[in-house]
Amino acid sequence: MASTGGTRPPRRSPMRVWPLVRVALGNGQLVVGAILLLVVLLIAVFAESLAPRAYDAMDLTNRLRAPGPGMLLGTDQFGRDTLSRIIYGSRIALRVGLIVVVIEGVLGVSLGLLAGYYGGLADRMISFLTDITWALPPIVLALAIVTVLGPGLNNVMIAIALVSWAGYARLIRSKAQGLKNMPFVEAARALGESDLSIMFRYILPNTFGLIVVVASLSLPGAILSTTALSFLGLGSQPPAPDWGVILSEGIRFLYDAPFLSIFPGLALVWTVLGFTLLGEGLRDILDPRMKA
Amino acid sequence: MKVMAAPPETAILQVDDLSVCFETSRGSVQAVSGVSFAMAKGEVYALVGESGCGKSTTALAVMRLVPPPGRIRRGHIRLGDEDLLALSDEAMADVRGRRLAMIFQNPLVSLNPVYRAGSQIEEAISLDSVPRPVAWRRAIEVLGRVRIGDPAERALRYPHELSGGMRQRVMTGMMISRTPDLLIADEPTTALDVTIQARILDLLMDLCSHSGMALLIITHDLGIVAEIADRVGVMYAGSLVEQAPVYELYEDPLHPYTRMLMRALPRLGKGQGRLETIPGSVPDLIALPAGCAFHPRCPERLAICASQTPVSRVVGGGRTVACHRGEVDR
Numbered sequence: 001m002a003s004t005g006g007t008r009p010p011r012r013s014p015m016r017v018w019p020l021v022r023v024a025l026g027n028g029q030l031v032v033g034a035i036l037l038l039v040v041l042l043i044a045v046f047a048e049s050l051a052p053r054a055y056d057a058m059d060l061t062n063r064l065r066a067p068g069p070g071m072l073l074g075t076d077q078f079g080r081d082t083l084s085r086i087i088y089g090s091r092i093a094l095r096v097g098l099i100v101v102v103i104e105g106v107l108g109v110s111l112g113l114l115a116g117y118y119g120g121l122a123d124r125m126i127s128f129l130t131d132i133t134w135a136l137p138p139i140v141l142a143l144a145i146v147t148v149l150g151p152g153l154n155n156v157m158i159a160i161a162l163v164s165w166a167g168y169a170r171l172i173r174s175k176a177q178g179l180k181n182m183p184f185v186e187a188a189r190a191l192g193e194s195d196l197s198i199m200f201r202y203i204l205p206n207t208f209g210l211i212v213v214v215a216s217l218s219l220p221g222a223i224l225s226t227t228a229l230s231f232l233g234l235g236s237q238p239p240a241p242d243w244g245v246i247l248s249e250g251i252r253f254l255y256d257a258p259f260l261s262i263f264p265g266l267a268l269v270w271t272v273l274g275f276t277l278l279g280e281g282l283r284d285i286l287d288p289r290m291k292a
Numbered sequence: 293m294k295v296m297a298a299p300p301e302t303a304i305l306q307v308d309d310l311s312v313c314f315e316t317s318r319g320s321v322q323a324v325s326g327v328s329f330a331m332a333k334g335e336v337y338a339l340v341g342e343s344g345c346g347k348s349t350t351a352l353a354v355m356r357l358v359p360p361p362g363r364i365r366r367g368h369i370r371l372g373d374e375d376l377l378a379l380s381d382e383a384m385a386d387v388r389g390r391r392l393a394m395i396f397q398n399p400l401v402s403l404n405p406v407y408r409a410g411s412q413i414e415e416a417i418s419l420d421s422v423p424r425p426v427a428w429r430r431a432i433e434v435l436g437r438v439r440i441g442d443p444a445e446r447a448l449r450y451p452h453e454l455s456g457g458m459r460q461r462v463m464t465g466m467m468i469s470r471t472p473d474l475l476i477a478d479e480p481t482t483a484l485d486v487t488i489q490a491r492i493l494d495l496l497m498d499l500c501s502h503s504g505m506a507l508l509i510i511t512h513d514l515g516i517v518a519e520i521a522d523r524v525g526v527m528y529a530g531s532l533v534e535q536a537p538v539y540e541l542y543e544d545p546l547h548p549y550t551r552m553l554m555r556a557l558p559r560l561g562k563g564q565g566r567l568e569t570i571p572g573s574v575p576d577l578i579a580l581p582a583g584c585a586f587h588p589r590c591p592e593r594l595a596i597c598a599s600q601t602p603v604s605r606v607v608g609g610g611r612t613v614a615c616h617r618g619e620v621d622r
Contacts, residue, residue: 183402189357190396191416191466192389194382201415205406 023285030281036274044090051084055241064257074259076249082260085241086267092242093223093271096157100222101215103161108168109204109211115169116176117199126169133166139228146234153226153242156235160225168214172207179203209286216279220272227268243268303330303370304473304506305354310367312346312353319578323349323362325530328604331474334504336497338517338538340553341527342574347510350527351476354508355394356384372473389419393467394476398483399460403451409462410435410447416466431469438465439495457488461495468499475499478510493520514557518542523610526550529575529585532604536611546613548592584616592617 024030043050052072059079067074073082115126133141138160145159179185180203188202229235230244238245243264250260312324324346331337339347352358354369356376369376371392376384396402404412413431418424428447435443438461451459460480467475477496481489497520500507511517517524517538524541526534526549534547545551555568572589575581581588587597596616604614 183396183398184404186357187394187396187402187463187466188404189385190355190388190394192385192387192419194385202404206404208406 027281029277033277051087053081053084055088056239088241089243096226097219097223104165108165112169112172116173130166138163151234153236156229213283220275305331306370308368311365314362321577336507338521345527346530393472397479434465474506476508
């Protein structure tokens, strides 16, 4: 690499990215997961051009039609095109997954950092909270929170985040406990760095690999839980093309029109599988020690 | 080479009657008991002793970085005209790095693995609220000063891309980047091979003679001491048993422990046969023997040694020794 004199370095040189890409391509799980997700992502982005009809366009002459030409995945009891609804639903699924993971990640990582770095009373209090959250069945707790907040997709996302941050907190706490005794943290103290600076500049960046892995592994769970709450009627409200909503509407016609439940279910499986494979692949290449 | 003990008015560091203990479930570990010494501007002072004799703890106490459950129980530490033990935590953090810095034993893990070498020095410099681009340029200058070839290129490297010696230089650069008055080096060369050791020591000495920075070096290697120190303090079981200018110490060690330490040193071309060892082992710091801590291993012990702790006495020429023998002899 050429000498760059006195200028600031680029954030990341291509030299370091290429080997990573090569390692990533060598990991089967990662590649398959990424392909599955790429499909979902493309569908979500180009929903308008891909969907044959609007997700809420009713056609009362074509109700509960079986899959066939013109309506590839059939229609529901209002004659809405299931394919279009599933296509638009991918947007909701991805958005929900990302938002939930960001909220629970910020919550869990900050609490885990505080507990791990300071120890003592802060650690005992945060760990107590973590253990309680961990011990309660997540869907039941989320149900209780949504009951308090009121139904709606936003409240469901908040509820799911509030019940699932504990995993992040635990992992980051133990990682921070190990890192805070590393000589480079002691060196930072010897340099006169403040606690806050040590937490965010020295400890947090060293947990990024872990955070990426935990986040991608908890994404499918987040999507599944919100879909479950929407299925129960607490999340997205009809006519939103949420996969959970489509499933719960289809369940009434399970004998006459099973395709109404099967296809959104398959879409869900596809997406969740994609994230799970991606997460496990990332875990393998980013943190080999975490391999189960 | 300075041979005088630093008189208090020119002392950059003055440690008085320092005691550090660790409260454990087994009892209180007296890691440092009643250590006093002073260092002049630009002086190289070496603290030597076996593992667990309290030399590192003494250094950490000066930084006020004794890890819990350790606690500074007694004593005064003055840096210039500032009483370090009286400062608030924030004020102490401000002193660290700016006036007082420390390099650690293991350079392989003393750098933050996720930042470039240059960025870490830049971060240190920017603690003085220097704008980042200026700090980056200065970081490259600092890398040059710690004799890293092609500093502009090396600044872009991550720690794992650098060798051990290189990392110790980067570490040293980080610590001297804000021109502290005192640099503490805790076994700075233990993890490095011999040729690199010599270069790092050479670098440290050079930095001292050029900038007037004082260096407190912690080591168990008497060879290093002979090479770079102006004065030496020998520690045993948490106490400073003898202090002397380096030449006098090697010529005429006064304390029996120092004498035995010298005899345990391998020398080239003397044909001395087997190396001598000091019989016995370092005492349990929870239950120190009564009287002089060294008396159970001391070949020259007197009756009084088992009952009374010897007090450190000045014996001229800037030397102090804590031994009952001398009191009787003179």
